[in-house]
Amino acid sequence: MLQVDINKRLFHFELEAKFVLQSQIMVLVGKSGSGKTSLLNCIAGIIQPDSGNILLNEQTFFSSAGSLPIQRRKIGYLFQDYALFPHMTVGKNIIYGMKDEKLTRRLMKELQIEHLEEYYPHEISGGEKQRVALVRALATEPRLLMLDEPFAALDDDTRDLAHQQLLELHTQWKIPIILVTHSKREAEKLGDVIYTMEDGKLVI
Amino acid sequence: MDMDLFPLWISLKTASVATIIVFLLGVFLAWTFSRRNFLGKTVVEALFLLPMVLPPTVVGFGLLYLFGRNAFLGNILSEFFGIQIVFTWYAVVLAAIVVSFPLMFQSAKAAFQQYDSNLERVAYTMGASRIRVFWTISLPLAWPGLLAGLVLTFARALGEFGATLMVAGFVPGVTETIPLAIYFAVESGDMATAGIWVTIISMVGFVALLWLNWWNKRSMQRFHK
Structure with missing residues (x-):
């Protein structure tokens, strides 16, 4: 609460x-x-x-x-422009504050971003960025x-x-x-x- | 032609040591100043940048005033540590540090302000410590700007003349940097030696700026392919 x-x-x-x-x-x-x-x-x-x-x-x-x-x-905080780290791949972004690898893998699968792991933020679409930022926030188990x-x-x-x-x-x-x-x-x-x-x- | 290479060695040694000190100090202070607000910040910043707008003789005078044999800091250093600053190599390094610091501070501050500060904030929300945020977010993102500052600092330290002459004097083989060697070669009418040193220092400066331009172009493309 x-x-x-x-x-x-x-x-x-x-x-x-x-x-x-x-x-x-x-x-x-x-x-x-x-x-x-x-x-x-x-x-x-x-x-x-x-x-x-x-x-x-x-x-x-x-x-x-x-x-x-x-x-x-x-707290999981999704900023307006997602604030993905531009110098890190999607995978590195997600594990930055990760608590549990299994949970993170599951989230990546659910939100269909598994295939983006090796890409940099500037190489993916707006919708994908939003999902990556969401998984990154949830991976910290907020x-x-x-x-x-x-x-x-x-x-x-x-x-x-x-x-x-x-x-x-x-x-x-x-x-x-x-x-x-x-x-x-x-x-x-x-x-x-x-x-x-x-x-x-x-x-x- | 018989020509000793001491000035080259002293200049490179001085510029390298000064650059390392100025880089560490400049990056730390610039990061702090670009992220925090406190009373009197603008005044302190203006003081940091002052050597850039003052004549080198004024900087030299200031250093003599502080580090001279009977001056406050000079006394402390010689009493407690047995270190004499003026007319030694330390004075050459000190002068190079003071005149090149504003360039590093300004470049680093601009570098830390040019990326979105939400990138650091989001890292904090993920539980990262200040040190981790600095190493993994701030430093890599500011790196192109920091490197530019580093090159400018090195070039400025290498070319320092006025303050060095005032605080370190001309002691052949000890405080004789390339700019000093040029001045005293011309004074004594040895234009050939002066010409060689002018060519060497111009080439070093030119290569540094050439590299800087190339690096800037490269880093501009880095995250915007």
Whole structure:
């Protein structure tokens, strides 16, 4: 269970977010620059809130007493442009934070990227990059998965397939997932709970 | 023609030692400065780059002021470690370090800023330590820029003249680098010797820049085939 209750002064506005998330898919919609990525960055530990609390399964990520280092939060974070390491092959990208080889192999098979192992990120398609980034994040066995507009660069067919795969993964993994998107259709299709971010304020 | 090769040896030795020190220091500081914010950062950065815009005589004067026989740091080094800096080979290295450091710092900082910092962030979320992130992500991605800085540092250290003359003087066989040898050969009217040294140092500089251009072209194509 993820519990978030934070405030953070940003350049244009104050980010205020308060929610509790069980093992569900929470979809975050809102205009560009409304603070969605900043919220994810606060949860990941990339930026620090000014005040409040963040807890995941009773472990404190952030409180007035201090902040848990980013490395110890065990979060899978898919960045908007996937952030695959350009100087490493797909295989090397995936094993970077891998916990269990068997599980990783299974994931690679399920998401059909086994044949890409020796390729570099610039040699594969957008849909393949998205799947590689997803497997790389899941290979660390995260307790929370955050995806920042992961389907934005995909064509319609690839996107539908990716939606299906995400829903299947969620059924298997049963962890909280936060998904940022611009698409209302995507939000309704994937979200158990949908929040809208408006100028840093989270509204359901 | 009878010509001793000491200046070549001293220049190469000085430039190599200075380059190693400046590379390690420059990369470490540039990585820290490109990733962290703290009070007074811009002031410290301006101080780091100062030797690039100051006349070499000012740098030399500053070094004399700090490391001279009766100066603060000079005293400490000679009292506690028995090391004398001015008018020794150490002074030649020190001058080369100070004047070439800004080039390395600037090149390294640009190199660490030219790739997406999310690449480091995603590595942290996967549990990697700062050291692991530096070795496996930051260093390989910044490498082309760092290497460019390394070459520029070596070339600058090799060509250092003004500050060296002030702080190390002209001691044949000890502090006699190629630029100093050229100056004093011309002073004494030995244009032939000066000409040879000019040719040698120009060739070294030219080859370094030629290689740098080739390397830049190659690294531009690296991840964008």
